[in-house]
Amino acid sequence: xxxxxxxxxxxxxxxxxxxxxxxxxxxxxxxxxxxxxxxxxxxxxxxxxxxxxxxxxxxxxxxxxxxxxxxxxxxxxxxxxxxxxxxxxxxxxxxxxxxxxxxxxxxxxxxxxxxxxxxxxxxxxxxxxxxxxxxxxxxxxxxxxxxxxxxxxxxxxxxxxxxxxxxxxxxxxxxxxxxxxxxxxxxxxxxxxxxxxxxxxxxxxxxxxxxxxxxxxxxxxxxxxxxxxxxxxxxxxxxxxxxxxxxxxxxxxxxxxxxxxxxxxxxxxxxxxxxxxxxxxxxxxxxxxxxxxxxxxxxxxxxxxxxxxxxxxxxxxxxxxxxxxxxxxxxxxxxxxxxxxxxxxxxxxxxxxxxxx
Numbered sequence: 001x002x003x004x005x006x007x008x009x010x011x012x013x014x015x016x017x018x019x020x021x022x023x024x025x026x027x028x029x030x031x032x033x034x035x036x037x038x039x040x041x042x043x044x045x046x047x048x049x050x051x052x053x054x055x056x057x058x059x060x061x062x063x064x065x066x067x068x069x070x071x072x073x074x075x076x077x078x079x080x081x082x083x084x085x086x087x088x089x090x091x092x093x094x095x096x097x098x099x100x101x102x103x104x105x106x107x108x109x110x111x112x113x114x115x116x117x118x119x120x121x122x123x124x125x126x127x128x129x130x131x132x133x134x135x136x137x138x139x140x141x142x143x144x145x146x147x148x149x150x151x152x153x154x155x156x157x158x159x160x161x162x163x164x165x166x167x168x169x170x171x172x173x174x175x176x177x178x179x180x181x182x183x184x185x186x187x188x189x190x191x192x193x194x195x196x197x198x199x200x201x202x203x204x205x206x207x208x209x210x211x212x213x214x215x216x217x218x219x220x221x222x223x224x225x226x227x228x229x230x231x232x233x234x235x236x237x238x239x240x241x242x243x244x245x246x247x248x249x250x251x252x253x254x255x256x257x258x259x260x261x262x263x264x265x266x267x268x269x270x271x272x273x274x275x276x277x278x279x280x281x282x283x284x285x286x287x288x289x290x291x292x293x294x295x296x297x298x299x300x301x302x303x304x305x306x307x308x309x310x311x312x313x314x315x316x317x318x319x320x321x322x323x324x325x326x327x328x329x330x331x332x333x334x335x336x337x338x339x340x341x342x343x344x345x346x347x348x349x350x351x352x353x354x355x356x357x
Protein backbone atom coordinates (compact mmCIF):
# COMPACT_ATOMS: atom_id res chain seq x y z
CA UNK A 1 0.00 0.00 0.00
CA UNK A 2 1.23 3.46 -0.95
CA UNK A 3 0.07 6.34 1.27
CA UNK A 4 0.63 10.02 0.58
CA UNK A 5 0.02 12.27 3.58
CA UNK A 6 -0.80 15.96 3.31
CA UNK A 7 0.20 17.08 6.80
CA UNK A 8 2.67 19.07 8.87
CA UNK A 9 5.79 16.90 8.73
CA UNK A 10 7.32 18.88 11.61
CA UNK A 11 4.53 17.74 13.96
CA UNK A 12 5.27 14.78 16.21
CA UNK A 13 1.69 13.60 15.60
CA UNK A 14 2.24 13.43 11.84
CA UNK A 15 5.60 11.77 12.35
CA UNK A 16 4.19 9.04 14.61
CA UNK A 17 1.34 8.35 12.16
CA UNK A 18 3.60 8.19 9.10
CA UNK A 19 6.26 6.18 10.92
CA UNK A 20 3.81 3.47 11.98
CA UNK A 21 2.67 2.74 8.43
CA UNK A 22 6.18 2.98 7.01
CA UNK A 23 7.32 0.46 9.63
CA UNK A 24 4.43 -1.84 8.75
CA UNK A 25 5.18 -2.34 5.08
CA UNK A 26 3.63 0.71 3.43
CA UNK A 27 5.39 3.10 1.09
CA UNK A 28 4.84 6.52 2.70
CA UNK A 29 5.55 10.09 1.63
CA UNK A 30 4.48 13.45 3.09
CA UNK A 31 3.55 16.75 1.45
CA UNK A 32 4.14 19.48 4.02
CA UNK A 33 4.26 23.24 4.36
CA UNK A 34 7.25 22.98 6.70
CA UNK A 35 10.46 21.09 6.11
CA UNK A 36 11.30 18.14 8.32
CA UNK A 37 13.48 15.07 8.27
CA UNK A 38 11.79 11.67 8.62
CA UNK A 39 14.28 8.85 8.17
CA UNK A 40 13.31 6.78 5.14
CA UNK A 41 10.17 8.83 4.43
CA UNK A 42 10.32 11.45 1.63
CA UNK A 43 9.05 14.88 2.69
CA UNK A 44 8.06 17.36 -0.02
CA UNK A 45 7.97 20.91 1.34
CA UNK A 46 5.70 23.19 -0.69
CA UNK A 47 4.96 25.90 1.86
CA UNK A 48 7.10 28.58 0.23
CA UNK A 49 5.45 28.25 -3.18
CA UNK A 50 2.76 30.63 -4.48
CA UNK A 51 -0.63 28.95 -4.64
CA UNK A 52 -0.69 28.23 -8.37
CA UNK A 53 2.81 26.74 -8.33
CA UNK A 54 1.90 24.81 -5.20
CA UNK A 55 -1.09 23.25 -6.96
CA UNK A 56 1.02 22.02 -9.89
CA UNK A 57 3.83 20.88 -7.60
CA UNK A 58 1.38 18.72 -5.63
CA UNK A 59 -0.08 17.35 -8.87
CA UNK A 60 3.44 16.35 -9.93
CA UNK A 61 4.08 14.62 -6.59
CA UNK A 62 0.84 12.68 -6.96
CA UNK A 63 1.78 11.62 -10.48
CA UNK A 64 5.28 10.52 -9.50
CA UNK A 65 4.48 8.82 -6.18
CA UNK A 66 1.33 7.09 -7.44
CA UNK A 67 -0.37 6.67 -4.04
CA UNK A 68 -3.16 4.23 -3.33
CA UNK A 69 -4.47 6.47 -0.53
CA UNK A 70 -4.35 10.25 -0.13
CA UNK A 71 -4.73 11.21 3.53
CA UNK A 72 -4.90 14.86 4.65
CA UNK A 73 -4.59 16.00 8.25
CA UNK A 74 -6.26 19.28 9.29
CA UNK A 75 -9.34 20.08 7.28
CA UNK A 76 -8.97 23.80 6.58
CA UNK A 77 -5.43 23.70 5.21
CA UNK A 78 -4.01 20.38 4.03
CA UNK A 79 -7.52 18.97 3.69
CA UNK A 80 -8.55 21.71 1.28
CA UNK A 81 -5.48 21.11 -0.90
CA UNK A 82 -6.23 17.40 -0.87
CA UNK A 83 -9.82 18.02 -1.94
CA UNK A 84 -8.60 20.10 -4.89
CA UNK A 85 -6.67 17.11 -6.21
CA UNK A 86 -9.90 15.15 -6.90
CA UNK A 87 -8.06 11.97 -5.90
CA UNK A 88 -9.77 8.91 -4.39
CA UNK A 89 -9.73 7.24 -1.94
CA UNK A 90 -9.36 10.52 -0.05
CA UNK A 91 -9.16 10.37 3.76
CA UNK A 92 -9.45 13.36 6.10
CA UNK A 93 -8.46 13.62 9.75
CA UNK A 94 -9.79 16.50 11.82
CA UNK A 95 -7.61 17.89 14.58
CA UNK A 96 -10.31 19.79 16.47
CA UNK A 97 -9.90 23.52 15.87
CA UNK A 98 -10.25 22.98 12.12
CA UNK A 99 -13.83 21.79 12.71
CA UNK A 100 -14.88 23.35 16.02
CA UNK A 101 -13.45 26.87 15.64
CA UNK A 102 -12.10 27.90 12.22
CA UNK A 103 -15.28 27.33 10.16
CA UNK A 104 -17.21 29.59 12.55
CA UNK A 105 -14.99 32.60 11.85
CA UNK A 106 -16.71 33.54 8.61
CA UNK A 107 -18.90 32.24 5.80
CA UNK A 108 -15.98 31.70 3.43
CA UNK A 109 -14.19 29.34 5.81
CA UNK A 110 -17.38 27.42 6.48
CA UNK A 111 -17.94 27.02 2.72
CA UNK A 112 -14.32 25.88 2.24
CA UNK A 113 -14.72 23.34 5.05
CA UNK A 114 -18.00 22.04 3.59
CA UNK A 115 -16.38 21.66 0.17
CA UNK A 116 -13.51 19.69 1.67
CA UNK A 117 -15.61 17.41 3.87
CA UNK A 118 -17.99 16.49 1.06
CA UNK A 119 -15.12 15.22 -1.09
CA UNK A 120 -13.79 12.77 1.50
CA UNK A 121 -14.25 9.02 1.34
CA UNK A 122 -13.56 8.74 5.06
CA UNK A 123 -13.30 11.26 7.89
CA UNK A 124 -11.59 10.39 11.15
CA UNK A 125 -11.29 12.35 14.39
CA UNK A 126 -10.40 11.58 17.98
CA UNK A 127 -13.62 12.93 19.54
CA UNK A 128 -17.26 12.31 18.73
CA UNK A 129 -18.17 16.00 19.01
CA UNK A 130 -15.75 16.75 16.15
CA UNK A 131 -17.39 14.14 13.92
CA UNK A 132 -20.86 15.42 14.84
CA UNK A 133 -19.94 19.03 14.06
CA UNK A 134 -18.33 18.00 10.77
CA UNK A 135 -21.60 16.37 9.67
CA UNK A 136 -23.48 19.56 10.55
CA UNK A 137 -21.08 21.67 8.49
CA UNK A 138 -21.24 19.25 5.57
CA UNK A 139 -25.03 19.32 5.72
CA UNK A 140 -25.26 15.57 5.37
CA UNK A 141 -24.02 12.34 7.00
CA UNK A 142 -20.35 11.60 6.36
CA UNK A 143 -18.48 8.29 6.23
CA UNK A 144 -16.71 8.75 9.56
CA UNK A 145 -14.84 6.79 12.20
CA UNK A 146 -13.58 7.63 15.68
CA UNK A 147 -9.82 6.95 15.63
CA UNK A 148 -7.47 8.05 18.40
CA UNK A 149 -3.97 9.29 17.69
CA UNK A 150 -3.07 6.90 20.48
CA UNK A 151 -0.34 6.86 23.09
CA UNK A 152 2.87 4.86 23.17
CA UNK A 153 1.89 3.14 26.40
CA UNK A 154 5.42 1.87 27.01
CA UNK A 155 7.04 5.33 26.78
CA UNK A 156 4.20 6.99 28.74
CA UNK A 157 3.82 4.92 31.88
CA UNK A 158 3.74 5.37 35.68
CA UNK A 159 6.84 3.17 35.86
CA UNK A 160 9.96 5.12 36.80
CA UNK A 161 8.08 7.80 38.72
CA UNK A 162 10.56 8.08 41.60
CA UNK A 163 13.51 8.10 39.21
CA UNK A 164 11.88 10.87 37.18
CA UNK A 165 11.20 12.94 40.31
CA UNK A 166 14.81 12.63 41.45
CA UNK A 167 16.14 13.50 38.01
CA UNK A 168 13.92 16.59 37.79
CA UNK A 169 14.56 17.68 41.38
CA UNK A 170 10.91 17.24 42.35
CA UNK A 171 11.17 14.67 45.15
CA UNK A 172 9.96 17.07 47.86
CA UNK A 173 7.51 19.03 45.68
CA UNK A 174 3.88 18.80 44.59
CA UNK A 175 4.06 19.41 40.83
CA UNK A 176 1.15 20.79 38.83
CA UNK A 177 2.00 20.33 35.15
CA UNK A 178 0.63 22.15 32.08
CA UNK A 179 1.90 21.13 28.64
CA UNK A 180 -0.47 23.02 26.33
CA UNK A 181 0.55 25.77 23.92
CA UNK A 182 0.96 29.30 25.22
CA UNK A 183 -1.97 30.58 23.21
CA UNK A 184 -5.19 32.33 24.18
CA UNK A 185 -7.36 29.23 23.74
CA UNK A 186 -5.54 27.35 26.49
CA UNK A 187 -6.19 29.81 29.33
CA UNK A 188 -2.74 29.53 30.87
CA UNK A 189 -3.36 32.84 32.63
CA UNK A 190 -6.29 31.28 34.47
CA UNK A 191 -4.03 28.42 35.58
CA UNK A 192 -1.51 30.95 36.92
CA UNK A 193 -4.27 32.80 38.80
CA UNK A 194 -5.62 29.57 40.30
CA UNK A 195 -2.14 28.49 41.35
CA UNK A 196 -1.46 31.83 43.02
CA UNK A 197 -4.59 31.27 45.14
CA UNK A 198 -3.72 27.78 46.37
CA UNK A 199 0.08 28.11 46.61
CA UNK A 200 0.30 30.06 49.93
CA UNK A 201 -1.45 27.20 51.74
CA UNK A 202 0.55 24.48 49.94
CA UNK A 203 4.21 25.52 50.23
CA UNK A 204 5.46 22.43 48.40
CA UNK A 205 3.33 23.22 45.32
CA UNK A 206 5.03 24.29 42.09
CA UNK A 207 3.48 25.06 38.70
CA UNK A 208 5.46 23.83 35.69
CA UNK A 209 4.38 25.30 32.35
CA UNK A 210 5.92 23.26 29.54
CA UNK A 211 5.21 24.65 26.10
CA UNK A 212 5.71 27.56 23.77
CA UNK A 213 3.59 30.02 21.88
CA UNK A 214 2.89 33.68 21.10
CA UNK A 215 1.80 34.52 24.65
CA UNK A 216 5.08 33.51 26.31
CA UNK A 217 6.23 37.02 27.18
CA UNK A 218 2.81 38.18 28.36
CA UNK A 219 2.37 35.09 30.55
CA UNK A 220 5.83 35.62 32.02
CA UNK A 221 4.82 39.13 33.07
CA UNK A 222 1.60 37.70 34.50
CA UNK A 223 3.49 35.11 36.55
CA UNK A 224 6.02 37.63 37.86
CA UNK A 225 3.17 39.80 39.12
CA UNK A 226 2.01 37.07 41.53
CA UNK A 227 3.30 36.55 45.07
CA UNK A 228 4.52 33.05 44.17
CA UNK A 229 6.48 33.83 41.01
CA UNK A 230 9.47 31.81 42.22
CA UNK A 231 7.30 28.67 42.14
CA UNK A 232 6.06 29.14 38.57
CA UNK A 233 8.47 27.62 36.04
CA UNK A 234 8.42 27.99 32.23
CA UNK A 235 10.40 25.19 30.58
CA UNK A 236 9.84 26.06 26.92
CA UNK A 237 9.22 23.29 24.41
CA UNK A 238 10.21 19.80 25.53
CA UNK A 239 11.42 16.88 23.44
CA UNK A 240 9.20 13.82 23.14
CA UNK A 241 11.41 11.94 25.63
CA UNK A 242 11.54 14.80 28.12
CA UNK A 243 7.82 15.38 28.10
CA UNK A 244 7.30 11.73 29.08
CA UNK A 245 9.76 12.28 31.96
CA UNK A 246 7.78 15.35 33.11
CA UNK A 247 4.49 13.44 33.10
CA UNK A 248 6.07 10.61 35.07
CA UNK A 249 7.42 13.01 37.69
CA UNK A 250 4.38 15.26 38.09
CA UNK A 251 1.55 14.94 40.64
CA UNK A 252 -1.29 16.52 38.65
CA UNK A 253 -1.99 17.50 35.06
CA UNK A 254 -4.02 20.58 34.13
CA UNK A 255 -5.49 21.56 30.75
CA UNK A 256 -8.34 24.07 30.49
CA UNK A 257 -8.76 25.22 26.87
CA UNK A 258 -11.92 26.97 25.76
CA UNK A 259 -12.24 24.56 22.82
CA UNK A 260 -10.69 21.15 22.26
CA UNK A 261 -11.00 17.72 20.74
CA UNK A 262 -9.39 14.78 22.50
CA UNK A 263 -6.04 16.13 23.65
CA UNK A 264 -2.95 14.01 23.16
CA UNK A 265 -1.47 15.80 26.16
CA UNK A 266 -4.40 14.61 28.26
CA UNK A 267 -4.05 11.01 27.07
CA UNK A 268 -0.29 11.01 27.66
CA UNK A 269 -0.82 12.33 31.19
CA UNK A 270 -3.51 9.71 31.83
CA UNK A 271 -1.22 6.96 30.51
CA UNK A 272 1.30 8.04 33.15
CA UNK A 273 -1.37 7.66 35.83
CA UNK A 274 -1.84 11.35 36.58
CA UNK A 275 -5.06 12.78 38.01
CA UNK A 276 -6.27 15.65 35.85
CA UNK A 277 -8.07 18.99 35.99
CA UNK A 278 -9.58 19.64 32.57
CA UNK A 279 -12.15 21.83 30.84
CA UNK A 280 -15.78 20.82 31.07
CA UNK A 281 -15.98 20.09 27.33
CA UNK A 282 -17.72 17.26 25.42
CA UNK A 283 -14.43 15.67 24.33
CA UNK A 284 -13.18 15.48 27.94
CA UNK A 285 -16.41 13.85 29.12
CA UNK A 286 -15.45 10.95 26.86
CA UNK A 287 -12.42 10.34 29.11
CA UNK A 288 -12.94 11.76 32.59
CA UNK A 289 -15.63 10.92 35.11
CA UNK A 290 -16.02 13.77 37.59
CA UNK A 291 -14.30 12.96 40.87
CA UNK A 292 -12.81 9.70 39.63
CA UNK A 293 -9.81 10.29 37.37
CA UNK A 294 -9.96 14.01 38.02
CA UNK A 295 -12.25 17.02 37.77
CA UNK A 296 -14.04 18.91 34.99
CA UNK A 297 -14.06 22.70 35.42
CA UNK A 298 -15.19 25.79 33.50
CA UNK A 299 -12.31 26.92 31.23
CA UNK A 300 -12.19 30.39 32.79
CA UNK A 301 -13.34 29.39 36.28
CA UNK A 302 -10.40 30.40 38.45
CA UNK A 303 -12.20 29.47 41.68
CA UNK A 304 -13.26 26.08 40.32
CA UNK A 305 -9.75 25.32 39.05
CA UNK A 306 -8.22 26.29 42.41
CA UNK A 307 -10.80 24.17 44.23
CA UNK A 308 -10.08 21.11 42.09
CA UNK A 309 -6.34 21.43 42.71
CA UNK A 310 -6.95 21.71 46.47
CA UNK A 311 -9.14 18.59 46.49
CA UNK A 312 -6.60 16.52 44.60
CA UNK A 313 -3.74 17.71 46.80
CA UNK A 314 -5.71 16.89 49.95
CA UNK A 315 -6.76 13.40 48.83
CA UNK A 316 -3.84 11.01 48.18
CA UNK A 317 -6.35 8.19 47.75
CA UNK A 318 -8.04 9.98 44.88
CA UNK A 319 -4.68 10.61 43.24
CA UNK A 320 -3.69 6.96 43.67
CA UNK A 321 -6.97 5.80 42.16
CA UNK A 322 -6.25 7.80 39.02
CA UNK A 323 -3.28 5.56 38.28
CA UNK A 324 -5.62 2.65 37.62
CA UNK A 325 -8.59 4.64 36.33
CA UNK A 326 -6.80 6.89 33.86
CA UNK A 327 -4.11 4.53 32.67
CA UNK A 328 -6.72 1.80 32.26
CA UNK A 329 -8.81 4.03 30.00
CA UNK A 330 -5.82 4.73 27.75
CA UNK A 331 -4.77 1.08 27.60
CA UNK A 332 -8.30 0.11 26.59
CA UNK A 333 -9.22 2.91 24.18
CA UNK A 334 -6.14 4.88 23.11
CA UNK A 335 -3.25 2.49 22.56
CA UNK A 336 -1.36 3.88 19.55
CA UNK A 337 -0.51 0.50 18.03
CA UNK A 338 -4.09 -0.75 18.27
CA UNK A 339 -5.56 2.44 16.84
CA UNK A 340 -3.19 2.35 13.88
CA UNK A 341 -4.08 -1.31 13.29
CA UNK A 342 -7.70 -0.20 13.04
CA UNK A 343 -6.69 2.54 10.61
CA UNK A 344 -4.89 0.02 8.44
CA UNK A 345 -8.15 -1.89 8.27
CA UNK A 346 -10.02 1.23 7.15
CA UNK A 347 -7.44 1.90 4.43
CA UNK A 348 -7.76 -1.68 3.21
CA UNK A 349 -11.54 -1.44 3.18
CA UNK A 350 -11.45 1.71 1.08
CA UNK A 351 -9.15 0.09 -1.46
CA UNK A 352 -11.29 -3.04 -1.60
CA UNK A 353 -14.40 -0.99 -2.30
CA UNK A 354 -12.57 1.08 -4.91
CA UNK A 355 -11.38 -2.03 -6.76
CA UNK A 356 -14.84 -3.61 -6.56
CA UNK A 357 -16.68 -0.57 -7.83
